[in-house]
Amino acid sequence: MKFVNTAHMETLEVKQSRFIAHIFPFSEYEMALQNLKRLHPKARHFVVAYRYLNTLNQIVEYSSDDGEPKGTSGKPTLFVLQGADIINTAVITVRYFGGTKLGTGGLVRAYSDAINLVLNSATFVQYKQETFKTIYFEYSNLRILEYECQACGIEIIEKIFDAGAVFKIKSSESEMNNFLNKIDRLVEIKE
Numbered sequence: 001m002k003f004v005n006t007a008h009m010e011t012l013e014v015k016q017s018r019f020i021a022h023i024f025p026f027s028e029y030e031m032a033l034q035n036l037k038r039l040h041p042k043a044r045h046f047v048v049a050y051r052y053l054n055t056l057n058q059i060v061e062y063s064s065d066d067g068e069p070k071g072t073s074g075k076p077t078l079f080v081l082q083g084a085d086i087i088n089t090a091v092i093t094v095r096y097f098g099g100t101k102l103g104t105g106g107l108v109r110a111y112s113d114a115i116n117l118v119l120n121s122a123t124f125v126q127y128k129q130e131t132f133k134t135i136y137f138e139y140s141n142l143r144i145l146e147y148e149c150q151a152c153g154i155e156i157i158e159k160i161f162d163a164g165a166v167f168k169i170k171s172s173e174s175e176m177n178n179f180l181n182k183i184d185r186l187v188e189i190k191e
Helices: 026-039 074-083 103-121 139-152 173-182
Strands: 002-004 008-014 017-025 045-053 059-064 089-096 124-126 130-137 155-161 165-172 187-190
Touching: 002 017, 008 103, 017 026, 017 103, 026 045, 026 089, 045 074, 059 074, 074 089, 074 103, 089 103, 130 139, 130 173, 139 155, 139 165, 139 173, 165 173
Parallel strands: none
Antiparallel strands: 002 124, 008 017, 017 089, 045 059, 045 089, 130 165, 130 187, 155 165
16 A cells, blocks of 8 residues: 655646646645635536545545536546555546536546546655554663664654653564564563
8 A cells, every 4th residue: 555745736638628636645635625626716626535544444435526427537536546555645636627528438537547647646655554662671771772773664752761761662563573573582562
């Protein structure tokens, strides 16, 4: 699975109709939709689709045709996102009607092509499910643990120094398991 962390835009013209496809992180969806409606007051349709992971790690999907004939724009857009295995991402296609009706098949092709065009220009980041741990250890092991965190790709979120040292850490599942196997005897682990 992959996602975008920066916005991109591409324009496709089909029989005088303009399809302006925008892709951006899902967290920016609401604000982006409001901004696009303000920037394009004469546009006929704002077709949306998004996919994101909820707190239970389930994929939530949504699409809207926004006045286009049912199933000709929102669903094809969502199908493109599904086919590319994209999550935590939203797309909005702004359509300016050019005066020529495209028909059902023409609309499906136009919206799909517009989304594929913006996907090809976007930069994606590979999604890694992260796991979090809290580790307790003696001060004498501080340098070893800092070195192993860096070597294993573990991000130290917080360092707490009291009677002993505490690191709150995060990484992907495989990196975390590798790290914990290396430092097993040096730390006490809390979930």
